[in-house]
Amino acid sequence: MLNQIKLIISIAFKGLIYVLAKAAPKNKSIWVFGAWFGDKYSDNPKVFFEYVNQHCPHIVPIWISSNNLLIDKLRKRGFRAYNIHSLYGVYYQMRSAFAFVCQAHDVDLFAPALSRRTKIVNLWHGLPLKKIIYDEFGHLETKKNLKGRVIDRLSPYVHMRNDYLIATNERTQKTLAGAFRLPIERVLITGFPRNDVFVDSSLTPAIQSDGPYKVIYMPTMRKQNNGSNALFEDFGFDIEKIAEALNCHDIELVLRLHPVNSPPEKLQEKIDTLNNIRFDTSDDIYDTIASYDCLITDYSSIYFDFLLSNKPILFAPFDLANYKLKERELYYKYEDVTLTPYSFNWDELINNVVELKNTANDAYIDRKYLELQTMFHGTHNSESFSKQLIKAVERL
Known part of the structure; x- marks a missing residue:
């Protein structure tokens, strides 16, 4: 019974955040970043975050994390960083025009704070040799019972959502579009930021x-x-x-x-x-x-x-x-x-x-x-x- 009460409270709280996020005006200058279940500072989001900090003064980049030690380290380096569930963390996620992740928005960031008007750009974490996402697990989709369907209906923010992906060329664009079931025009051919280390001597x-x-x-x-x-x-x-x-x-x-x-x-x-x-x-x-x-x-x-x-x-x-x-x-x-x-x-x-x-x-x-x-x-x-x-x- 206690677990059911906690579940109801959690759904109600997150639902309120989601409603507020839908109503919140978006600021095109606010971009939020997260990586690896909100715990690590690494991969494509990290490199892109640092690039934006250095080269884009018109953007307000915010790192979002559940790791308070990491947040302290980033702040000491002069970066803006907030806990994923803190007042400022939720505020900036609600107001953001873009959110950058490398896994999924519901694990790297706080999904209820990201309305449909915040564009999710999944920078992913590598070109696939092995089959991924729907190409690998699509056949495992199962029907949920009544309780599961009700929870899903009350929690629309947990559904996998990628408004955009990135790829390295037309070949990988096609592969990733198929794996994520995205229209091919939503897979941007830009290359991966983490690979800057191979082409930028600095x-x-x-x-x-x-x-x-x-x-x-x-x-x-x-x-x-x-x-x-x-x-x-x-x-x-x-x-x-x-x-x-x-x-x-x-x-x-x-x-x-x-x-x-x-x-x-x-x-x-x-x-x-x-x-x-x-x-x-x-x-x-x-x-x-x-x-x-x-x-x-x-x-x-x-x-x-x-x-x-x-x-x-x-x-x-x-x-x-x-x-x-x-x-x-x-x-x-x-x-x-x-x-x-x-x-x-x-x-x-x-x-x-x-x-x-x-x-x-x-x-x-x-x-x-x-x-x-x-x-x-x-x-x-x-x-x-x-x-x-x-x-x-x-x-x-």
Whole structure:
């Protein structure tokens, strides 16, 4: 009974906020931003938020978050930031003309405060290799019982809503429009702001010319956490042997698992004792991604972004057959949109890394690499992706 009372109060309160948001006049200069369930400061919204702060004095950019420590950090940097449920946070969301997210408006921001007159621009979090949203889960839509239908009717703000998306070219525009069931003209071809780090030298981290050869391993998300463990345990991750090989060739290996997966505890403890293998758990890999000499992945869409770096990419689809069978379907035939040689275990991978380190980059940036660049990014002009996005939004 108590839970039902709480539910009724919550629906009534959010309904009131939604009514007020519908009535609130919108200010075209107020733009609100949020990312990753309101908890993190990262990804496309972060880069675009900072660009707007720096280059658009006519816009009032507001970062919205449920993380009070993050809010304090942003305020110390001179940014406007408010708690998602605070008076100011709700006020600015109600008044905003645009809201920028990378997941969905009902998880990155406070959905009841965003009326239909606030345009939701989903900056998303990467070009998809694996099928996403309706292409992957559309068949799982189920009919709700009477209680669920009543709650939905009283909570119109929770329905998935994306007024606009962004893409990198016409090919990816078509893919994303289909996945989100949006008219293709609502998918803006601007490129992803987070990829500015690959095309704007002022954003690229300083690289030590006399430092080790740095490679980063970024496998895709596994539905079950033991899937990430298997990538190490089932494919010959001999930590002592690998550390010795890396040390002999002055190579540093950084491991970054998908945020929903965690490394095996025993492996973490062993790696903590090494100086040439480590885990990266930073909030935003795009703060440092451009400093790496090589990317290693399996099915993660980050490689689409890394193509802009003109640096080598090694593919390690250890479990390719099993992944195709048990995980998500892909938009493309894997072999058509990836680069060889493949590595199917850690011995092969480390051998390929060593060979790569001792070979000029030009040997790996071959015709297929350049074809994939064009296939997924088109021809890049001199403008940053953030600037292209500003222009596109201001035309809406």
